[in-house]
Amino acid sequence: MESRAVGASVARVDGVAKVTGRARYLDDLDAAGVWHGMTVRSQIAHGVLEGIDRDPSFDWSRVVVVTAEDIPGKNVITLIEDDQPALVPVGGEVRHVDEPIALVAAPTRALAYAARAAIRPRIRPLPNVFTIDDALSARVKLHGDDNVFKKFSIRKGHARDEEIEAALAGCAHVIDSVYRTSAQEQMYIEPQAMMASWIGDACHVTGSMQCPYYVHKAMKPLLDLHAEQAIITQTVTGGGFGGKEEYPSMIAAHCALLARKAHAPVKIVYDRDEDIAATTKRHPAVIHHRLGIDREGNLVVAAIDVVMDGGAYATLSAVVLSRGVLHAAGPYKCPMVKIVGRVVATNHPPHGAFRGFGAPQTTFAYERQIEKAAKRVGAPPLAYRRKHALREGDTTATGQTLTYSVGTDAVLDALEQVAGPKPAKTGTSASGAPVRRGRGVCFYFHGAGFTGSGEQRLAGRATVALTRDGRFEVRASSTDIGQGAITIFTQLAADALGVSPSLVEVVDPSTDRVPDSGPTVASRTCMVVGGLVEQASRALRGRISAWGREFGRANESIASLAHDVAADLGPLEETVQYQPPPGIAWDDETYTGSAYPVFGWAACLVDVTIDLDTYEVAVDRCVQAVDVGKAINPTIVRGQIDGGTLQALGWALLENVVYKDGKVANANMTNCIVPTFADAPELETIIVECPYPFGPHGAKGVGEIPMDGPAAAVANAVGDALGLDFDTIPITPEMIATRMRRS
C-alpha cells in the first residue's frame, strides 16, 4: 500500500489538548490528599556534613522530614557510576552548592516552605575546585588522583605523538587556537515536576521526564524494590532538551522517600530559581585545537584537546565527552588526527545532558578553525568547506568509511541557492548608530542514535498491538516531550499497518505497560524506535492479512478485518527488538570503527549587524539546510530545526550561566536569559533528504543536529564584520566592547 500519513504534515495528535489548556501536566493533576515536598540544600560547595539542625521552635508534628537515614536501600542515584547520593548523609561529603541534604513534606506548600526554612545543614568547609585548570592541577582531589572522571583518545593514521608534532611542524600553516564555551541552561518552560505515591508495597511515580526506565532503574536499588514494584509513568512534559534525561531520577527518589514516610502522595514542583540553580546544564568546555594545512589548504593533521567541566558527580559526563570527541575533527578529510578528551570533577552542580550532548562544543571549535584555515589560504568560506568535506567513500576520525547517506553536497547546494549577496559592510541603524555587518557560514554533521555499540547494548524494544475493540496500540517507552514522538509513531504505525491514523493510539509511557525502548535521547526516537514501531506494525499486519487469506477475505482492508480478527483470536501483539544495520563494527578499546550508524549533515549561514554604539549583535538572517534522511512530518521536523537553531543562536550570543563560588549567580529568568520573539530572526529552514537505508522511510536523527552549528556561524559572522576573532561564547556586547577598545 502506498504511504499516506508519512511525509505529510498531519496535525499533532496532542495539538488541540495543548492549545485549549486541556493537556494535563504534573502540576495540573488532581491527587486526593497530595502533600508538597521541598528540598533542603547545601549553601556551600564543598565540605563535610556535620549535622542537620532543626529549629526547636517550629512545630514539626505537622510535617515529615526525610534524611539519608530514611533510605531503605542504597543511597545512590543509579546511572553510569554510582557516585551521587540521593541525600548527603551526616558525616558524608557535600560536593556542590544546592546539593540535596534533607527533604520536607507538608499538606500545604506554605507549610512546606516554612519547614524547609527551619532546617539548617551544618557543613565544615573544605577547599573548592571551580575551574578546569584547578581541577587538572589536582591540588585539591575530588576524584581519584587527577580529578579526571573519564578520558578518551582517538587516533587516525596510527601516528605517535612525535609524528603528530613533526607533521604539524612541517605544515605550511598551523591554526592553533583555544576555544571556550559556557554552561547553558535547558530552560524548559515547565519546571521539573514529579509525584510519588505508595500502593501497598509498590511505588508509583509520575512526572515530567524523558526516560521512564532510567527512573525505574534508579528507584529499585534506592527503595530496595523488585522491578514490578516500581511503576514509572510520564505525564505530559513541558520541554526537556536533555534537562529531563537524568535529573528526574533524583526528584523521583525524593518524592518516593517523602511519600513513604508521609503515608500520602507527595509532589515536588521546582521553583524556577531552584531549577536553574540545582539541575544539570550543558558542560562548559575548553578546546585547544591545532590544525595543520598545506599550501593549498588541504588538511594534513589535527591535534585536538577537549576538556569539559563535569561538575561534582560523574552523571552522564563520560558519554557527553564521548560524543564531543567523536565529532571534534568535523566532517573533513584529514589523514592524521589525534583527539584527547577529558572530563574533570569540580565543585559545580553536575553538568549533564543538553541537546547536542558534547557535539556543540567541539563543533564550535572545529568550524572556527576551518574558517581561519580558509582565510589563511584566501579561499571563500563555503568553497573551502565544500572542497575538503567528507563524501561517500571517505573515512572519519575513527576510521569509519562512509558508504551511504552523506548529505554534504545536498546541504551545501541548498544553502548556496538561497545565500544571496552579502550585506553591505557598513551602514547606519534605524536609530542612527553606525553599524558593521558580516556573514558567517558553517558546515557540520551529527551522528544519530547511541554511540558505537550502544544501540546493541540497549536492545530497545517496541510493541504494536491489536486491541480487543479492533484498534491499534503503539507501546514504547519513548516520551513525547514536545518533539512530536506520538504523532510520528502514529504516522509510521498507520502506514505500516495500512490503516487510518485515527485507528492508532500511542499509549502513555508507563513501565508497567510499555517495553523498554531505550531512553528518549540522542536523536534516536524516530530513527531507531520509529523503525521498531514500523517493523512491529508490519509484522502485525502480516498476521491479520494471513487470517484474512485463511478465511477467504484476502481482498478486505486491515481496518475492516481488525475487528473480526480480535473477536476470533483475541488481542494480538508484535514486539520487535533493535538489530544493528549490517557492517557496523565499533571497538570501545581503541575508539575506532563505526561511531554511528549514520550521520545527519547540515550547513548554516548567518548574517549579523553590530551596533557600534552598543555592541549589540542582531542576527538578521539565519539559514539552516539540514539533511534529516526523510521528514516523516515536515512541519514537526521544521519545528525541531527551528527550535534547535534558536537555542544555538542564544548560546552564541546571550545565554550564560554565571557561577560565583560554585553557586549559580543568575538563577532566575530575568538574568539567565534566553531568546524572546523579539530576539529571534526569521528562521530560514531548508529540509534536505538523503535517505538512510536502515531508517524508517529513510529517516535519521533531527533533534540535536540544529544545535551544533549556528554558534560557529555567528562567531564567524561577527568576526567577518569586525575583523576580529571571537573564540569564546557567548559573544556579549561587553566582550565585543572590550575587544574593540583593545584593538
Add this chain to the structure above:
Amino acid sequence: MKIELIINGETRSADADPWKRLLDFVREDLRLTGTKEGCGEGECGACTVLLDGEPVNSCLVAAGQCAHRRVTTVEGLARGELLHAVQRALVARGGAQCGICTPGIAVCAAHLVDEGLVSGDRARDRVRELLAGNICRCTGYQLIVDAVIEAAAEVSK
C-alpha cells in the same frame, strides 16, 4: 475574603486570601489549570491571562485586585468545541510543541488578533514585539509567528 470575578464570561467566586496570586486563584480555587506557571516572576508569560481585556502575567497580580473584573484564560478562548482562530492556526502550523507556553501565547495572540493589532506591512514585526513577553523554548518562534499571521488574516476577513 470572598473574591468574585467574571471568569471566561461566567461570574464565579471563592474564598481566598486577597494577596493570593491570580495564577493560584485561577488554578487552585477555580480549578482552571490551563494557565501555567513557568517562572513566577513575570518573565516567561506562560501564566498570561486577560484582565479586563488586557494581557497580564497572572503570577504578578493579586487575586484581590481582580474582584468584579473580567478575566479570560485559555479555557475561555474557544466557543464550545469551536476553537479560536489562533488556536486552530497554532495546531495547523505547528505553533505548539511541548505546549506549556501555549496557553499564555494563545491568550495573548488571540487578544492581538481580535483587537486588530497585528495587521499591515509590519505585521510580523508587530507580532514579535507584542509577544516578546511570552517565552517559548521549543519552536524558535517561527511557526508561532506564521500561525498568528494566518489567524489575523482569517479574523480580519
